[in-house]
Amino acid sequence: MTTEHRFSCRVYYEDTDAEGIVYYANYLRFIERARTEFLRANGIHHRMLAQEHGAFFVVAKCSMTYISPAYLDDQLEIVTIVDSKTSTRLTFKQDIFRDDQKLFTSLVTLACINASCRASCFPACIGKICKS
Secondary structure (H helix, E strand, O other): OEEEEEEEEEEEEEHHHHOOOOOOOOOHHHHHHHHHHHHHOOOOHHHHHHHHHOOOEEEEEEEEEEOOEEEOOEEEEEEEEEEEEEEEEEEEEEEEHHHHEEEEEEEEEEEOOOOOOOOOOOOOOHHHOOOO
C-alpha cells in the first residue's frame, strides 16, 4: 500500500501560454495523471473498476490554490495523499512542487458512481488505500 505517491512530469510547450507560463487549467491535467498513478501504484485501475465492479470515479469537488507559476521546461513533482474518505467519496490532497518550492495545492473529491450514474459505494479494493 502506498500512502504518499510522487509523480514527476516535465512542462512542455503545449502546457504553456504565450509567455511560457503553465496555463492554469493544465494543473488539473497534471493532478489527474498523478491521481491515476497513485491508484495504479495501489493496484487499482480505472478499467478494472469499470469491468469488474461497474464502478466509475467522477470529480465531485475541486479546490485549488495557485501559489507560484510553473514555466516551460520545469520539472515538476506532484505529491498525492488520501486526505479523507466516506463510503462513496474519496478526497485527495495534491501539491505540485518545482524542486522544494510549492507551486500549487489542491483538494479533489472523487465520488463513486455506477453505470447508471447513481452514487455507489466504493468497491472493497479501494478501502486498502484509505485512512479510516
